[in-house]
Amino acid sequence: MPAVLRFVASVMVVSGVLLIADAAATLLWEEPVSALVAERQQSKLEEQLAEPPPRVLRKKPLPGDAIGRLGVPAIGVKDYVVEGTDTANLRKGPGHYPDTPLPGERGTAAIAGHRTTYGAPFRDIDKLERGQVIWIDLPYGRYVYRVERIKIVDDSDLSVLRKVRHDRLVLSACHPLYSAAQRVIVFARVVRREPSRVRLT
Numbered sequence: 001m002p003a004v005l006r007f008v009a010s011v012m013v014v015s016g017v018l019l020i021a022d023a024a025a026t027l028l029w030e031e032p033v034s035a036l037v038a039e040r041q042q043s044k045l046e047e048q049l050a051e052p053p054p055r056v057l058r059k060k061p062l063p064g065d066a067i068g069r070l071g072v073p074a075i076g077v078k079d080y081v082v083e084g085t086d087t088a089n090l091r092k093g094p095g096h097y098p099d100t101p102l103p104g105e106r107g108t109a110a111i112a113g114h115r116t117t118y119g120a121p122f123r124d125i126d127k128l129e130r131g132q133v134i135w136i137d138l139p140y141g142r143y144v145y146r147v148e149r150i151k152i153v154d155d156s157d158l159s160v161l162r163k164v165r166h167d168r169l170v171l172s173a174c175h176p177l178y179s180a181a182q183r184v185i186v187f188a189r190v191v192r193r194e195p196s197r198v199r200l201t
Contacts, residue, residue, distance in 0.1 A: 031117045034091070038119030041092035045080035052139050059102050059140070063089060067102065068138035070094055070111065072171075075124040081136065085112045094121050100161055100170075103136045103143045104193065107163045110170040115177055122173035126150065126184045134169060134188045137197045145169045145188035153183050160185045 045066040053065065061067050063084035071078045085095040094113035101107040113122035134145040145168070152175055153160060160170055160183075167190045175184035 031120075034117040035119050037091060038093065042080050042119065045082060045092055049080060049139070057139050059105065061096075061102075063098065064092075067096055068136050070121075071135045071137075072125070072128070072132075074128060074132045077121055079113075079119070079121045081111060090114060091118045093119065094171075097161070103138060103169060104141055106167060108161055108168050108170055110161055110172065112172045115173045115175075122171065123177075125171055125173055125186050126175065128186055134171070134186075136169070139196060141196050142194040143169075143190055144192045144194065145190050148187045148189050151185045151187070153185055155180060155183055157183070160187075166190070 048066040049068070055061060056065055056067060061083040063086070065083045066080055067083050068081050069078065070081050079093045081094045081096055082089045082092045083096050083098060085097050089095045090112065094111050096102065097110040097112065100110040103109045113125075114120055115123045115125075128147050128150060130147055130149060132147045134147065136143050136145075148168075151160070155174075160172070169188045169190070171186040171188070172183050174180045175182045
């Protein structure tokens with residue numbers, strides 16, 4: 001009987017250590033299990049973008065389609081973007097809001113991403129500063145933006161998606177970390193278009 005108790009106690013201690021390690025990793029970086037899921041999904045998006053379906057080339061992606069690759073050099077982001085912002089799509093990576101124009105089209109394009117789970121692509125977007133570069137590669141071109149400002153809004157504030165006098169990109173994520181009470185919004189203005197750097201076969 002004492003041997004069984006020692007075994008159970010050992011299992012509980014190891015489980016406790018693993019739970020604490022998981023919590024520490026989440027607080028300091030990102031949730032590790034979902035990060036592995038996101039890494040696999042990013043590889044699949046990369047493969048899909050290498051041979052995009054005709055609808056993506058015609059700028060008519062369906063939910064779940066890989067549409068391009070987003071880069072935010074100042075915070076180390078270089079992630080593939082999926083069409084759609086529901087739970088399943090955001091597990092793959094940053095997601096484009098389907099009700100907004102695609103980057104490169106007229107108006108306000110919007111992309112959402114996680115800050116603590118599934119690769120945490122937008123963990124540090126609140127640290128971006130005016131003038132820093134954001135780019136997105138799509139099969140039909142690279143669009144380069146510069147950050148104009150950052151704003152914290154309520155989670156139900158849709159005014160950030162409204163059309164303005166120039167074409168822009170909006171990045172959004174939950175705020176503060178570990179909460180969904182508000183959203184941190186990054187507004188960026190398009191500054192130029194370049195040939196696409198997406199690898200097409």
